[in-house]
Amino acid sequence: MQRYAGRATDDGRIVAYHVRVGDGVGKKVWWERPGGAKGLGGFQLTDLALYGAADLAADASTVVVTEGEKARDSLHARGVAAVGTMTGASAIPCDAALAALLPHETVVLWADNDEPGVSHMNAIAARLKALGHQDVRYITWPGQPPKADAADFTGTDGELSVLVATAVPFDSPPTVDLAALLDAVTETLARYVVLTAAQRDAIALWIAHTHAFGAADSTPYLAIYSPDKRCGKTRLLEVLEGLVAQPWLTGRVSAAALVRKIDAGCPTLLLDESDAAFNGDRDYAEVLRGVLNSGHRRGGCVSVCVGQNSNFVVKDFSAFSPKAIAGIGKLPDTVADRSIPITMRRKGKNEPVERFRYRMVQTVTAVLRAQFETWALAATPRLTVSEPILPPELNDRAGDGWEPLLAIADAAGGSWPLRARTAALELSAGIEVEDESYGVRMLSDIRDVFAEFGDGEYIVASTTLVGLLKGIGEAPWSTWSRGRGLDESSLAKLLRPYDIRPTKKRDSNSTTVRGYETADFEDAWERYLAPRPPCSGEPEQVEHPEQQAFPDSKEVPAEAASESAQSASKEIPNAGSGVSDALLDVRLDEAEQPVASQLSFVPPVPLVPLPAGMEAAAPNGDRALTQASDAEPPTTCYVCGDAVTAVGRAGTGFCEQHLPAALRCV
Numbered sequence: 001m002q003r004y005a006g007r008a009t010d011d012g013r014i015v016a017y018h019v020r021v022g023d024g025v026g027k028k029v030w031w032e033r034p035g036g037a038k039g040l041g042g043f044q045l046t047d048l049a050l051y052g053a054a055d056l057a058a059d060a061s062t063v064v065v066t067e068g069e070k071a072r073d074s075l076h077a078r079g080v081a082a083v084g085t086m087t088g089a090s091a092i093p094c095d096a097a098l099a100a101l102l103p104h105e106t107v108v109l110w111a112d113n114d115e116p117g118v119s120h121m122n123a124i125a126a127r128l129k130a131l132g133h134q135d136v137r138y139i140t141w142p143g144q145p146p147k148a149d150a151a152d153f154t155g156t157d158g159e160l161s162v163l164v165a166t167a168v169p170f171d172s173p174p175t176v177d178l179a180a181l182l183d184a185v186t187e188t189l190a191r192y193v194v195l196t197a198a199q200r201d202a203i204a205l206w207i208a209h210t211h212a213f214g215a216a217d218s219t220p221y222l223a224i225y226s227p228d229k230r231c232g233k234t235r236l237l238e239v240l241e242g243l244v245a246q247p248w249l250t251g252r253v254s255a256a257a258l259v260r261k262i263d264a265g266c267p268t269l270l271l272d273e274s275d276a277a278f279n280g281d282r283d284y285a286e287v288l289r290g291v292l293n294s295g296h297r298r299g300g301c302v303s304v305c306v307g308q309n310s311n312f313v314v315k316d317f318s319a320f321s322p323k324a325i326a327g328i329g330k331l332p333d334t335v336a337d338r339s340i341p342i343t344m345r346r347k348g349k350n351e352p353v354e355r356f357r358y359r360m361v362q363t364v365t366a367v368l369r370a371q372f373e374t375w376a377l378a379a380t381p382r383l384t385v386s387e388p389i390l391p392p393e394l395n396d397r398a399g400d401g402w403e404p405l406l407a408i409a410d411a412a413g414g415s416w417p418l419r420a421r422t423a424a425l426e427l428s429a430g431i432e433v434e435d436e437s438y439g440v441r442m443l444s445d446i447r448d449v450f451a452e453f454g455d456g457e458y459i460v461a462s463t464t465l466v467g468l469l470k471g472i473g474e475a476p477w478s479t480w481s482r483g484r485g486l487d488e489s490s491l492a493k494l495l496r497p498y499d500i501r502p503t504k505k506r507d508s509n510s511t512t513v514r515g516y517e518t519a520d521f522e523d524a525w526e527r528y529l530a531p532r533p534p535c536s537g538e539p540e541q542v543e544h545p546e547q548q549a550f551p552d553s554k555e556v557p558a559e560a561a562s563e564s565a566q567s568a569s570k571e572i573p574n575a576g577s578g579v580s581d582a583l584l585d586v587r588l589d590e591a592e593q594p595v596a597s598q599l600s601f602v603p604p605v606p607l608v609p610l611p612a613g614m615e616a617a618a619p620n621g622d623r624a625l626t627q628a629s630d631a632e633p634p635t636t637c638y639v640c641g642d643a644v645t646a647v648g649r650a651g652t653g654f655c656e657q658h659l660p661a662a663l664r665c666v
Contacts, residue, residue: 004069039315042301050083071150089116126377137167176375178412198423205405210244211376215383220401222324223339233326242365244268255287263317274327295319393429461515462488498524
């Protein structure tokens with residue numbers, strides 16, 4: 001048994017020991033922390049220092065880099081200054097680890113004689129070049145056996161010295177036009193899958209992100225979902241399989257294999273049929289949820305019991321890797337919050353796509369993937385220190401996810417910086433997760449209710465607010481509490497965690513109600529909700545001529561109001577002292593309507609009154625209410641179902657009883 005100390009790059013402490021038992025087919029290797037627990041405890045392999053770096057002499061002009069600790073120790077025993085990587089061939093050390101090689105004049109790379117080993121050293125060479133090292137070389141060992149490494153070299157010490165001295169200079173990889181490459185990817189996507197322009201741009205940037213994954217501290221998932229089958233989700237994953245780095249396309253995998261494969265090789269997970277996974281075996285669904293919840297950031301891990309019989313230990317497996325998840329319906333809210341939503345639909349008659357032929361598509365995508373691999377060798381170090389400007393409309397989680405994609409777009413230049421931010425705003429800005437907590441859903445619905453009242457500060461009685469919330473068709477409030485419906489107590493309980501409580505309040509009419517006012521919610525709305533977009537369904541407000549003549553005045557002169565009243569198309573009784581003039585399409589003269597002069601706030605643009613052709617009885621009647629919208633008018637009160645007296649901007653009807661409580665001005 002051999003134990004190799006894996007040290008942290010920053011402070012040199014021992015993170016874990018790389019334990020190796022045996023050789024060849026029967027060998028076993030694992031990581032074991034100083035306390036005896038297996039695994040790295042969430043520490044990233046790439047953040048480990050180069051093995052043997054602490055033993056390098058400062059005046060060593062030439063340093064040999066090998067893959068693994070055994071090869072390094074064999075060279076060190078023969079007097080060669082050498083270090084070894086501890087990441088395996090699937091990854092390379094971070095820049096801080098490679099920085100230990102920069103002071104030495106020549107770096108010679110000795111690759112294992114297989115494709116992963118050669119790719120591993122090519123990536124290190126490109127990274128060293130990008131970090132500014134001028135003399136990077138690689139060993140050419142004539143007759144090197146397959147899979148052989150430095151430990152297998154049996155020549156004399158003199159022959160070893162000649163091999164190192166005659167190492168061949170590494171040529172920097174050719175430059176890649178990233179903007180043109182991204183354009184080619186969007187064109188390829190459009191050939192086989194129906195997507196919007198914003199979706200294609202986001203996916204192209206995400207593909208590039210999988211190749212430069214080492215530069216990112218967080219990763220956005222692609223949440224590919226549709227309302228039904230045959231919408232192209234699997235086809236998109238098949239196209240991605242040919243373009244992303246280290247693809248792993250699967251529809252079902254055991255929980256044990258899932259965590260181990262991600263930990264071992266950091267593949268790009270392309271998970272199909274996620275709806276079946278989350279709705280199937282409970283244990284697997286919980287492991288999958290844990291991997292997705294923690295795997296969006298560097299250092300994220302899942303803890304699993306491993307062992308046999310009674311010999312169980314807890315091992316931490318890294319969950320950080322790029323992931324695209326496809327399925328019917330939405331993902332769990334915690335996963336969706338870490339994702340870029342890609343909503344797919346069945347193709348229409350006017351949306352033709354080419355037939356997908358696997359071999360032909362793989363031929364096309366292989367060329368593009370090779371260009372991404374070449375680009376990533378030199379680009380990853382630069383992306384590591386990139387700090388792109390994020391659109392302020394993105395929330396913190398969306399900003400974390402889009403940051404690596406925007407950094408890639410800025411590196412591409414041309415139209416891509418603007419295209420990337422446009423896609424980010426279209427796909428991720430202002431999106432509320434549908435499976436949001438009931439408390440946040442309550443805050444959102446209350447904000448919509450207050451928006452009915454218009455601009456300004458309003459007091460709403462608890463009983464009235466409950467009725468308004470229960471009247472929202474798609475909300476859960478009418479069936480809340482096992483079908484009994486929301487009540488004042490349940491409302492207060494849901495709002496209490498946000499430090500919102502009902503209190504006794506007195507309005508301008510000296511009426512005391514127990515309820516809430518606009519100011520009670522403003523802090524919570526700002527903290528927990530996305531900015532409310534303008535409601536496209538609101539009827540257009542027609543500005544009165546008198547408002548045009550008095551643009552800076554909140555109240556219209558009585559003479560102008562009287563003229564407007566005479567032009568009303570219907571004569572109905574006025575709602576009297578119980579109805580605020582803020583609801584009327586015309587302003588009433590103070591002598592005719594004394595309540596109006598007592599209001600401390602009058603909206604500069606009135607709320608929409610009753611729909612055209614509708615009349616409502618009211619106590620003292622002499623005014624008409626008009627409506628410019630052609631929408632189907634409500635006939636019953638939103639709260640109690642009685643006859644409508646007036647209608648809010650979004651088409652909500654109010655009766656005489658509930659209108660004053662809902663729209664009473666502070």
